[in-house]
Structures are given as structure tokens and as C-alpha cells.
Amino acid sequence: MLENNPLLLPFDSPFEVAPFSSIRLEHYKPAIEKLIESSLLEIDKIAASVDAPTYDNTIVALDRSGKQLSQVAEVFFNLNSAETSEEMQALASDLSPILTDFSNAIMQNAILFDRVKTVYTATDQSLLDAEDSMLLEKTYKGFIRSGANLSDEDKKKYAEISKELAQLQLKFGENVLAETNAYEMIIEDEKDLAGLPEGTKEGAAATAEAKGHKGKWMFTLQAPSFVPFMEYADNRALREKMFRAYMSKAFKGDKFDNQENVKKIVALRQEKVALLGYESYSDYVLEERMAESADKVEAFLNDLLTKATPKAKAEVEAVKAFAKGQGFEGELERWDWSYYSQKLKNEKFQINDEMLRPYFKLDNAVKGIFDVANKLYGLTFKHNPEIPVYHPDVKAYEVLNEKGEHVSVFFEDYFPREGKRGGAWMTSYKSQYKDGIDHRPIVSIVCNFTPATGDKPSLLTYNEVETLFHEFGHALHGMLADSKYSSLSGTSVYWDFVELPSQILENWLQEKECLDLFAKHYETGEPIPEDYIQKIKDSSNFNEGYQTMRQLSFGLMDMAWHSLKADEIQVDDVRAFEQKAMAQTELFGAIEGACMSTQFSHIFQGGYAAGYYSYKWAEVLDADAFSVFKEKGIFNKEVATSFKENILSRGGSEHPMELYKRFRGQEPTVDALLERSGLK
Numbered sequence: 001m002l003e004n005n006p007l008l009l010p011f012d013s014p015f016e017v018a019p020f021s022s023i024r025l026e027h028y029k030p031a032i033e034k035l036i037e038s039s040l041l042e043i044d045k046i047a048a049s050v051d052a053p054t055y056d057n058t059i060v061a062l063d064r065s066g067k068q069l070s071q072v073a074e075v076f077f078n079l080n081s082a083e084t085s086e087e088m089q090a091l092a093s094d095l096s097p098i099l100t101d102f103s104n105a106i107m108q109n110a111i112l113f114d115r116v117k118t119v120y121t122a123t124d125q126s127l128l129d130a131e132d133s134m135l136l137e138k139t140y141k142g143f144i145r146s147g148a149n150l151s152d153e154d155k156k157k158y159a160e161i162s163k164e165l166a167q168l169q170l171k172f173g174e175n176v177l178a179e180t181n182a183y184e185m186i187i188e189d190e191k192d193l194a195g196l197p198e199g200t201k202e203g204a205a206a207t208a209e210a211k212g213h214k215g216k217w218m219f220t221l222q223a224p225s226f227v228p229f230m231e232y233a234d235n236r237a238l239r240e241k242m243f244r245a246y247m248s249k250a251f252k253g254d255k256f257d258n259q260e261n262v263k264k265i266v267a268l269r270q271e272k273v274a275l276l277g278y279e280s281y282s283d284y285v286l287e288e289r290m291a292e293s294a295d296k297v298e299a300f301l302n303d304l305l306t307k308a309t310p311k312a313k314a315e316v317e318a319v320k321a322f323a324k325g326q327g328f329e330g331e332l333e334r335w336d337w338s339y340y341s342q343k344l345k346n347e348k349f350q351i352n353d354e355m356l357r358p359y360f361k362l363d364n365a366v367k368g369i370f371d372v373a374n375k376l377y378g379l380t381f382k383h384n385p386e387i388p389v390y391h392p393d394v395k396a397y398e399v400l401n402e403k404g405e406h407v408s409v410f411f412e413d414y415f416p417r418e419g420k421r422g423g424a425w426m427t428s429y430k431s432q433y434k435d436g437i438d439h440r441p442i443v444s445i446v447c448n449f450t451p452a453t454g455d456k457p458s459l460l461t462y463n464e465v466e467t468l469f470h471e472f473g474h475a476l477h478g479m480l481a482d483s484k485y486s487s488l489s490g491t492s493v494y495w496d497f498v499e500l501p502s503q504i505l506e507n508w509l510q511e512k513e514c515l516d517l518f519a520k521h522y523e524t525g526e527p528i529p530e531d532y533i534q535k536i537k538d539s540s541n542f543n544e545g546y547q548t549m550r551q552l553s554f555g556l557m558d559m560a561w562h563s564l565k566a567d568e569i570q571v572d573d574v575r576a577f578e579q580k581a582m583a584q585t586e587l588f589g590a591i592e593g594a595c596m597s598t599q600f601s602h603i604f605q606g607g608y609a610a611g612y613y614s615y616k617w618a619e620v621l622d623a624d625a626f627s628v629f630k631e632k633g634i635f636n637k638e639v640a641t642s643f644k645e646n647i648l649s650r651g652g653s654e655h656p657m658e659l660y661k662r663f664r665g666q667e668p669t670v671d672a673l674l675e676r677s678g679l680k
């Protein structure tokens, strides 16, 4: 499988896009194994060089190594998300450890690390430009943070803890999934469905039938079932039942209980970074974040808390009063919140998805984002059918700048299908970098939008258009990249900075000047009515105080767990611990048997540990940055050029605060976010 393996031959399609149609599943493993072999030879050559270690022969050489391997791995893992099969998934779990071993082999290469360390110690960083200095810092720290500087004994310990942590995190996720999947509520009497939208009822009937309960309705703890039930079901007792089930996931003292896992994960994370000399896990994480320290994050969250509390309390009172007006008696509980909020929102704003859809035909919305990119950054998008694609639904564009020069390849892939995972994301098939020539990137966005049906084209909800703008914002970050090194290029930035380019673009969607470009009725061509735009704006703040409190409660709880130091790490009671951390954000009384920590996969399984605050952090940035556009004009060329030159094109080449200040002239303040969310 090595001969004529298209993954091992130079990609000779336009712009060196992978020749998707000639790649077969059996090509990947031999190609990746072969490329790992040659990449390790490259690494050995760097490590074993007889020349004295220099910035170029060590640090730059490392950044340049393994390019073909990463390109092939990107093709594989991108397709495993967007166009996969059972065979491909099996191959993915086969390939993942091979690739982990490969990166471990680099990080644990002591001779290589010696060279990196020598360059790091001997280089006068003031003589390097900002980007070179960043690459040196990032490379050296990457080794250190992976334990390269530890004694052999500690290295062993570090590896053992890492392995145990990986297993515990996996187990944590499996328990949450098992608990989510295990719950089903079967409804036999149609009366109990009162209040629910037709689509939800149909879904529940289909679920019931699939599970062998034909003629009944089944509700689960999956979002598409749980959320509408809480919002619309008139039957209060059933709402309570569902809510309690949802909040007690992995907290029942049975084999799926995660309390011990939470304690162990938190303790092992602390122990692991203590080996590297950090007091707490959050110290370790935040060192490579824009926020810089746990103190700063906590101050940030508490400041927002003070500001959001009065509004959140007023919102709760308003919903209570509304419920009372609807004949509700007694104490409003958490399982009543969505139900009465939804009704109040309808009454207040009288706007809904079905009214807006006709103005958001997908083709028009895509034309809209291209127009926005043109007005801001002078980009044009030329459909090029010669560029290979991996599925007939996918469309490839050549992206050109004002001078007509090639900027990027851009793929769009919009509709759900079997083999595509849920949600929406931006990804890349090739990062931008320069080694004498400017290698331009290949960028893609993948979404799951409402498809066309019968004679109706694809008509999007407002949320879907927002998602399109969001992902396209990430895509611009990738497309406009102008770095020397691929490891600092495009979206390779600190975790709490990466959502700025995406979230900021969502702001354009509330502006008439932008909506007028594309939001036209798909049949009559009539522009979206002005009062609709106003209603979109007005309703976007509805219960924002409450939402903010929720996000803050998660952020504070995350920080509490991950800021524990060695002498505080023994936590006895998981629920008591989280209640203390979240106490100031509580707007309702505590619910017996409910626990958030045991089901909080974001921080105990995924990568958001000491990072949940990033969502709010990025909102501060995007609101603050957009306020400049708002002041000077949303298509102001000067502001756009500054945003491009200081932020979008710079990737991770400098500390994000430096980049941000260069655009903004000062550090961000929370004012614009407070204003936008009505918290002022």
C-alpha cells in the first residue's frame, strides 16, 4: 500500500488540496506510519546534528518538521468528523495512540531537549523579533510543560499520573453518557403532552416507537427532547420529574456515580502540576492564557457577578409576577423557570423563528458573509469546481485579495448527513506559514443547517445564521493568517482569545446595514422589516442577567475545584464544596439530590478545566472590540484594516493582550459587554 499511495505522493491538485476522490481508507495507516518514520528521522537529524544548536537549526527546524504528516493527519481527522463511517472510526482509535506515541517520542527526546534548552538559555531574546521570540518561548515551554525537565523518577511519576488521569476522565464521561442514555420517561396519556409543539411530540413518538413503545411518547435527557419539554410542557409534575432526573446525573451513589472520580481527577491534576513546580492546576493552565492568573480570573468573574446580580434578581421577580398573572400559585421552582420565561418572552417580543426564516435563505446568508468579508477585508470568493472536494455537498472557493492575489482555499459544508457529527466547527487542512514562499492555508467550515425540503430552499433560523457568522469569523482568522511559523499561525492562539474573531462577527447580524445586504424574503425579495430587526435586538437581551449568573456559577465552580492547593485537596463532600463555590450565584433554593460537578464533562472530561471562564472573557473582548466598529461605522475600512493587521493576521505570534492593545489602544474593559447585555 506504499506504492501509488496518493497520501505519499505530492498533492498535484490546484492549491495542493488533497486528492480526495483517489484516497481510500486503506491508504491512511501505511501512509501515516511511513510519514511518522520519516518525521522521526527529521527529528533525529535535528537532535544529532554536529553543529552547535542555534535558533534556526533547532527551533525553526522543529517547526518545519513533519509537515506532510500533519497534512495527512489533518485530512484523516477532518474527514473523521465530517464524512466518517464505522470503519473510519475504528481506524481512528487505531491511529490515535500511534500519533500520541509519536509526539511523546519527540517530547521525551532528551538529546533534542538539551539542544532546545541550550538555545533558550543562550539566546538574548531582545535581539529576536516578537514572533521569533514567541516561537522560542512556546517551543521551550512546550517541552517543560510536558515534563522534559524532570528527573527520571519524576518523569515516570508524571507519565503514570497522566495515564491514570486519562482513564479517569474517560470513565467520568462514560458515566455521564450512561446516565443520560439510561433515563427515559414514557407518556401514555396524550393529555400529558399539552403545551408541546407538534415537532417535539412527533420526535417523542418516533423515539418511543424506536424503543418498542409504539403509540406512546418517550422523553429523554438529550437536549432536543429535554429542552422543549422544560419550555413547553404544561404538566408541572412531569417537568419536575424530568428536571430532577437531569440534575442528579452521576450522583446517585450507584456504579455510575462520579463523586469519587471528581475528587481523584482534581487531586491528580494538582499532583501532576506540583511535579512541575505549580501550586495549583489553575496556575499551570492560566500561565498560557490571556487572563494570566487565577486571581485575575476570579476578580473578573466576581466583578461580573456584582453587576449581573440586580438584573438577574429583577428578571426572576418579573417571571414570578408573570406566572402569577397566568394563575400560578405557590413558590416558583427551577422546573418552572424555562416554562414561564418562554411564555413571557413570546408575549413581550412577538418574534419567533418561523417569522424570520423566509428572510434567511442559506444562499443569501452565504452571499451576505462574503459581502461582509469584502467590505471589511477586500476579499472575494470565487467558486472553483476544479478544486477537489470530499462530498458533493461541499463547495470549494478560491479566496482572493484586493490585488487579485490568492489568499486561501475555502470549503463550505452545510447540511447534516450520516457520517457527519453534530454541531458546527471551523477547521483547516493546511496552516499558513512562510519559508521564503508564503504557503497559503486551506480552511473549512462544517455545519448542520436546516436542509431544503420539497419545493422550499434551505431557510435558516436566526441562530443558524449566527452560527454561520461565528464559524466564518474563525475561518477569517485562518484565511488571513500571515505568520512565519505554522505553530503560531491563524487560530493557534491562547484558549481565551480564540473566540474573539468568531464572536465579534455575530455583532454584524444585529445591524440593519448588514442585514440589508442579504436578508431578503426568498419569494418576494422584500427586505427584512425594520421592526423585525428591532425585535431581534430587543429580545436578544431577554433574561441575560439570569444567563450571565448561570455562566458565572459554572466558571466560579470550575475555578474553585482547580485552584485547590496541596493542603486543601482532600475534599470530603462534593456537593457541599460546589454549593459553597456557587452560593452567590444561586437565584433559587437548593434542590435535594442535585449535583453539577458529577456531570460537568466540560471541565472533568474535556479541556475546559480552569478555562470555563473563557466564554465570558471572549464576550468582553468581542463587545469591547466591536464598540470601535460601532462608533466609526461597521464597515469602516480603517478600523477593519487595523483589526486585520493587529489581530486576524497575527495568530499567536505575540501575547494576545499586546495584539489587542495595538488594535484598541488600551486594555479591554467590561463596559461594552455590560451595555450590550443590559447589565449597566
Ligand SMILES: [Zn+2]
Binding pocket: 470, 474, 499, 502
Ligand atoms: Zn467558536
